[in-house]
Amino acid sequence: MATAKALEPAFQGVGSKPGVEIWRIENFKPVPLPKADYGKFYSGDSYVVLQTSGRAGAGAYTYDIHFWLGKDTSQDEAGVAAIKTVELDAILGGRAVQHRELQNHESDKFISYFKPCIIPLEGGVASGFKKPEEEEFVTRLYTCKGKRVVHLKQVPFSRSVLNHDDVFILDTKDKIFQFNGANSNIQERAKALEVVQFLKDTYHEGTCNVAIVDDGKLQAEGDSGEFWVIFGGFAPIGKKVLSDDDVVPDKTPGKLYSIAGGQVADQIEEYSKSTFENDKCYLMDCGDEVFVWVGRSTQVDDRKAAMKAAEEFLTSNNRPKATLVTRLIQGYETHSFKSNFDSWPSSTAPSAENRGKVAENRGKVSALLKQQGVGPKGKEKNAPVVEEVVPPLLEANGKLEVWSIDGDAKTPVASEDIGKFYSGDCYIVLYSYHSREKKEDFYLCYWIGKDSTEEDQNTAAKLTASMFNSLKGRPVQGRIYQEKEPPQFIAIFQPMVVFKGGLSSGYKSHIAEKGLDDETYKPDSASVIQILGTAVHNNKATQLDPVASSLNSHECFVIQSGSHLYIWQGTQSTYEQHAWAAKIAEFVKPGVHVKYQKEGSESASFWLGLGGKDTCGSNKVSLDTNRDPHLFAFSLSKGKFEIEEVYNFDQDDLLPEDILILDTRAEVIVWIGQAVDQKEKKNALEYGQKYIELAESLDGLSPHVPLYKVTEGNEPCFFTVYFSWEASKTSIPGNSFQKKVTILFGAGHSAGHANKGGGSQRRAAVAALSGVLTNEKTIADEPPPADEPEQSEEAPEEPVEPSEPIPEDDDSEPKVAIEEDENGILSSQSTFTYEQVRVKSEDTVPGIDLKRREAYLSVEEFESVLGMTKEEFYKLPKWKQDLTKKKVDLF
Structure with a gap:
């Protein structure tokens, strides 16, 4: 293989650490771009952009290479950018995903590197452009x-x-x-x-x-008037005129073609993963995106020719400029590519490359959790191993309640038995705790034993949903399968033991019908309980078959044999396992004397209880769960569940109108915004299940992965850890726009802007246009043109808590007038007592402004009720005013 230097000197040492690297094509060569210019792209130029993901020392990185072509760039420069992209990929080991990016039609993934946007600038290196700051x-x-x-x-x-x-x-x-x-x-x-x-x-x-400035809300004074003056005065604006840039291709079912001799050849009618041969290239046409799939054994020249063939394919078919072109190497297919298949079965043995990818993802999350203050323990800084990451756990010392399912009802589990689970049963768990000085938080889920009946599982789901509703939708709601318990679940039980069999009538009837033996654990029967993990988040003990072959040298076991209770210690087991085994023995058989047996020096009576001596296992069980977080939006199109990844996500991507899915591989969490329709909220777990089924068939996700739903404002630590989280953002009421106005410019700006709405405001504003807007007589005397909407259907309203009913507005002013002084302080000439203006008053004064009840209080009573002066109160952000009033029943 050619050396990096022979291919391109500018690319030496690239991809050595996570982040973005950019080169601009100058005189047909890639030249590194100064970091200060990242995000600025000139329309006359072409660029190569490399995104490296992962963490040093954690295995192979993953790479995305984009070549960006300005709308005025030359064909020669564009060609150089495309060729250099292939060379850069070769230097990186030939496994990068490659993307063609045209100005004004960039992929969301590309723009996500430069949030909130890239800045399009006129000119280019060939035209001797000036930097913006020089102009x-x-x-x-x-x-x-x-x-x-x-x-x-x-x-x-x-x-x-x-x-x-x-x-x-x-x-x-x-x-x-x-x-x-x-x-x-x-x-x-x-x-x-x-x-x-x-x-x-x-x-x-x-x-x-x-x-x-809101379209259709005209004001002579202030921002609206000033805006229109810049355009030479107001005149009605027309309908949108579509240009080539507005033509967005539709997504269509994928059509697969072979690529031969540098040309797109025959269409392949029937295809699956096994169709692809590792020494060939293929083109998949999905309408809005064209994929070039490249076999791992193909040569660099073949890869260059395949991308050129894709460009010619688009040109000859007159495809819109917005059609994305993505090149994939075998083994690194993206989700959007795999979604064209009914399934994408995993290889039986992971390749060295894929093992490296898993390690890299684990490292990425390790770094992420460490950022959040959750770090590994007992590891040296220079230890050449993947660090064990302790996931974020719920606050300790909360209140724990457990119910077992029997028939159509739930039965409380006695306090001394909390932590004992039977694989034939289902349970509901409610953990109440306090975090970050917030209101009480709730973690509510149901646990499904692997041998439980479908009837019990359905009952558990139904009763859990009912409890969720009774707690006003505040808890995290989860579904947990046996053997896939997440760390947060295990940590709230200390200890947790899973026994064989079941106690419910449903399980007893089931095994009777099937003629199966009842293996349900009994305190006086032979049993083997495995002690594996000892950390608070993985110390679940499990009952195994009572035979010698269940033992393992790396572990410790609590063994019941006749009237004896033993703790067996494998030669490779740890002191922590021994200590935890003693606690499990006391939990299972309180007060019973324990005998210790070390591997290799067991008594004859010990083996007798296990049916005779046998070879012990020696394979170490890994307790690591790989985390690789991805955030998805989804849609149901003609009954088909489709997802769209949100790249480089952060907290600002959690929009109140959305339901989103966070898949960490260790759990799937459905996040529900405050402004989502009630019916959609009820279907949230169904959407999560549809996602799991899709990810199972395409990405090999376990169908038994823990599934949660969380609501905006009630996010648990094991969700927020994947974001740079600011809890204050969740307490701001309103839709996406209102929240963002408040966050960026303060609530006063938000309130002042949002309060100006409605027909009367428009009529008053139009009447006041004289001297600022052109054609004032015509505008004031005539109704608005037919093609100009009088008011947006989504016009922002005053931010309020979504749970509160809002009185409907009309165009009339309140009968009891309110005055506002230059400092924004409200008052009324007519004052009323607190009992007359409060929300729950039995004698509410007719005609008062129900959103401004505090304005009618006397100065003395205002300070007494709200605990501050009017000056202090009206300086507060609008959302904080509302919360303050809500506490004293004035909102």
């Missing part, structure tokens, strides 16, 4: 599209470009305006705010003013 400031108009990552596109600075469907950003020297088209998506509005903040920090040193 005079130029007013620019952009469109913002995308609710996960933002596709930012510069458009001509003209009023005719504005429309009702998109979100626009107008960046002027002294102020940045966000214009929300009346029909624009609420989540796109929220994401655009992140771009506004980014532009403010990048080009205005964080000091310029920011304004939000």
Whole structure:
């Protein structure tokens, strides 16, 4: 194989640590881009971008290579970028996923490296461009599209470009305006705010003013009037005019073609994973994305030719520019590729490359958990082993309740038996605890024994759902299968022992019908209990068959034989296992004297109880669970469950209108936003089950993986650990847009902006347009044009707690007027007592503003009830005002 130097000197030493590396093509050679310019892409240039994922010392990295082609780049430069991408891949070992990125049509994965957006700039290296900071400031108009990552596109600075469907950003020297088209998506509005903040920090040193202008809400004074003046005055805006850039191809069922002689050849009608040969290349056409699959044994020249064949395929079929092109190497197929198959069976023996990938993923999560303050114990810094990661556990010293399922009911488990589980039974577990000075938290789940009946499993699911509802949807709700218990579950039992058999009537009837022996554990019968893990999160003990072959030199066992109780210690077992075995013996048989047996020096009577001496096992059982976190959005299209990955995810991707799925490989967690429809919330676990079935067939996920659902504002530590989590964000009420306004600009901005809505406000604003807006007489006297919506269906409302009913507004003012002074302090000439204005009052005063009850209190009573002065109260963020009022029954 050619050396790195022979292929391309600029690529020496690449991919040696996680992160992004970028080269721009200059004079047909890749030149490293300064870090300060990452995220800035010139339309006249071509770039090569490498994303390295993983952690040093944890096995092989994974790589994504993107070549980005500006809309004005030359064909020659574009060709060099494509060729250098293949060379870079060869240097990295030939296993990277490669992506073609066209300006204005970039993949979400590419943009996710540069959150919140990439900045498109005119010019290029060949035109001797100036850096933006060297130029005079130029007013620019952009469109913002995308609710996960933002596709930012510069458009001509003209009023005719504005429309009702998109979100626009107008960046002027002294102020940045966000214009929300009346029909624009609420989540796109929220994401655009992140771009506004980014532009403010990048080009205005964080000091310029920011304004939000809503389509259809006109005001002569303030931001709206100022915005329209920049465009030469107000005039009705037209409907959106579609351009080539707006043509988005539809996803279609995958069509597979062979590639031969550098050309796309015959279509293959019937295909499966076994169709692909490791010395050939194939093209999969999925409409919105074209995949080039490359066998592991193909040569570099064949790989270059395959990508060229894909480009020619798109051209000859007149495919839209937005069609993505992705090249995959055998063994590194992406989920979007595998989703075109009914199943993608795993290889029986993992390759060295795949073993490295597993190790790398484990390392990635180890680093992630260490960041969160959860670190390994007892390992030297330079130890050449993969660190054991202790997952985040629930707060200790909570209240634990357990019920067993019998028939159609649940029966409380006696306190002395909590921690004893039978494989023929099902149980409901409720753990109540406090975390981070919050309200009480709940961990609620049902445990399914591997020999339990379907009837008992269904009853457990139904009763758990009922308990979840009775606790107002606050708990984490989970489904746990025997042998797949997550660390958080095991840790709340100290100890936890799983016995054979069952106690429920359903299990007894089942084995009677089948004519099976009842193996249910009895205190006086022969038994072998395995002590494996000793850490708080893995110290589950399990009953095995009472035979000598169940023993293992690396473990410790509690053995009941006749009237004797033994602890057998394998030659490779640890002191911690011995100590834990003693605790298990006391838990199972309180007060009984224990005899110790060391491997190799057992008594004859010991073996007699196990049916005779036999060879003990010596294979060490691994307790590690590999974690490889991925976040997915999903959709149900014509009954088919389809998922879309959210790349490089963070807390801001958890939008209140969404249900998302976090798959860590060790658990699947369905997250439900506050603004999700009630019916959808009820189906959340079903969506999680559909995901598990899909991931089982395509990625080999265990069908018995723990499944949880969590609701916004009640996220447990084992969910938040995968994010840079700010608990304060979850307490902010409102939809995606309202929350983002509050987070970025403060609640006063949010409240002031959100309060301006409704027909009366519009009529008043239109009447006040004189002197600022053109054609004022026409506008004031005539109704709005037919193609201009009077008000967005998704117009932001005043942020409120979603659980509270909101009185419906009308266009009339409250009969009991409220006045607001220059400091935003509200008061009324008519004052009422606290008992008259509180929510639960039996004598509410008619005509008061139900959202501003506090304004009618006297100064003395205001301070007495709310515990602060009016000046202090009205300085609080709007959401905090509402929470404060809620505590005293004024909201």
